[in-house]
Amino acid sequence: MSKPTIKVLAKELGLAVSTVSKALRDSHEISQDTKDKVLKLAAQLNYIPNPYASSLRRQKSRTIAVVIPEVADSFFSIAINGIEEVAREKGYHVLIYLTHESLERETEILNEFKSGRVDGLLISVTRDTCSGTHITEAIEAGLPVVFFDRMCEDIKAARVLTDDYESSYQATRLLIERGCKKPAYLSISPNLSINQKREAGYLAAVNEAGIETSQARIISCDGPDDKITEQILILLRQPNRPDGIIASVEKLVPPVYFACKELGINIPEEIRLIGFTNLTASPILNPSLSTVTQPAFEIGKTAAALLFKGIEKTSFDLSREKLIIPSQLQLRDSTL
């Protein structure tokens, strides 16, 4: 029993294929009577239209792409959750692509989209992306694009972000209020949009508090992931080590804990810590971690909803949209 096509439906009912097609799409040209018959037989044979035939003719795929650096990260996986939810409601399918921070891969992937494989794109860029032209090319080729979280400042496209500057400012202020005189800011990728804003927020708070630049450190933990702990150890072994740390991405949180444990530095007594993370485990860390929690699910949902608006209403100018969903500061024992 091979898959029934629209042709066999037509033959079975003594109708033309065009009639069947219209009946299935509930066209007004077809009588209710005929529609009923067609629908009935279609249900009976469990007819499922071939999506590729439809895509070819209609020049749309009912598919969107999600391009992200990494999926094994609480922020991105939760965001995907939000994206999938609205895609499903809309009857769209979701293709997923991981760049692993490789601009080259990202470029390849985006280039492929010029073929019309997807109707829209949700992207959180690599840390090296802003030098490329692949995204603007895709946009110019007519692909609706929404940045979420990580974006390129100078590309005119929709974006759904969180309040990186503000939340980083608040996090830094918190450390200072709790008594930190030498708060340090840890990052991974200096030129990433979100990092620049978080860094700026940190600096604003530090300057406002009148902390000398010599005491305010911005440490960029580049290099391979397994070397991060070493870099933090070096930082914490300095005689004039920081008494507060902002871990600006999730990945930096475990290394900070490791380093403190190794050096016998007590959190929060000797060093206060706050991290940008959505880890569910934050409350059960030792000590429990104060976090800047991003609205990952909402960002995913909102970005997807925006994208669909752009896909469905061509009159809608997607590129003007800039949505900010605030993060939340959750205070726990690491900043007592």
Next chain:
Amino acid sequence: MSKPTIKVLAKELGLAVSTVSKALRDSHEISQDTKDKVLKLAAQLNYIPNPYASSLRRQKSRTIAVVIPEVADSFFSIAINGIEEVAREKGYHVLIYLTHESLERETEILNEFKSGRVDGLLISVTRDTCSGTHITEAIEAGLPVVFFDRMCEDIKAARVLTDDYESSYQATRLLIERGCKKPAYLSISPNLSINQKREAGYLAAVNEAGIETSQARIISCDGPDDKITEQILILLRQPNRPDGIIASVEKLVPPVYFACKELGINIPEEIRLIGFTNLTASPILNPSLSTVTQPAFEIGKTAAALLFKGIEKTSFDLSREKLIIPSQLQLRDSTL
């Protein structure tokens, strides 16, 4: 500059579309000379073949589907990493679908695949799946299917699993060796394949040690996620409370920590704990958590590789394949 099709290439070069198509696919019927010309122009115009036209004609999509209960879970997100890696190598695209443990959704999704949208399926089933026929139907319709992690025992299909029985047995033995007289096993979904094996492994170890059934408890934490902690509190408030806990899924780990903290029960002095989880935060929990760590990445990679073997070699009988990749016991402070 609209997208160049094979037709414009043909016209530009004064060739037939069939010739161009064959040249692009490096057919032996075409002279090297012609191929060079075609390839050159194609590169120049950045020609990307329309995937849907190709899919329609060839009746294959170069796309696979990944159907999982949830993506915001360290096991599944890491597994996706492995899957995406091999899909990319093979030039395949990856569609992702989340069931959120709903059998109904899963059925809808699988039904859609009868249309030929995907060439293969990687699935980790919901906790209610085994009652349905949707998977066997898909297989019978000719879709290559590989189960990974969660599967249905009685469906004849390929599977890539970890050694749930054995690792649970070892974990339980560890608790007993460290002195636990009353180890309890916590689960979420009793009828899930992986749970049954883990439960069996637990029981084997418990029986082997001669622990009375009255002291060996299997607690099923059903109900909504936010009630889990309450159920564990009830368990731990019993006068004859357990002195060891196996948290058989990641989701149970935080509630156990919460409950112990609330009741002032010390881990590991008063109760030892081991969890099935891939959380990167395990080493920095309070106390650090001993885990059964599943080879999530390898499972994803292996399952995908197997699937592609089934897709590419029709002679290969996928359904006989059963691969087991062992988990690792990582001992930390929660079982000292």
Next chain:
DNA sequence: TTAATTGGCGAAAACGGTTTCGCAAAAAAA
């Protein structure tokens, strides 16, 4: 030398839907 083969290419028919257009009959308007 002629016959058989090979190499290189083009015409056209798929793949399975969608959409445009045309046509007849029925209904409404004149």
Next chain:
DNA sequence: TTTTTTTGCGAAACCGTTTTCGCCAATTAA
């Protein structure tokens, strides 16, 4: 009544590839 409009449907083109044939010329075998 005739004319116009509406209703319901079918024929055929089309989306962009792939693939099967068939053809002619050039090469090889007989």
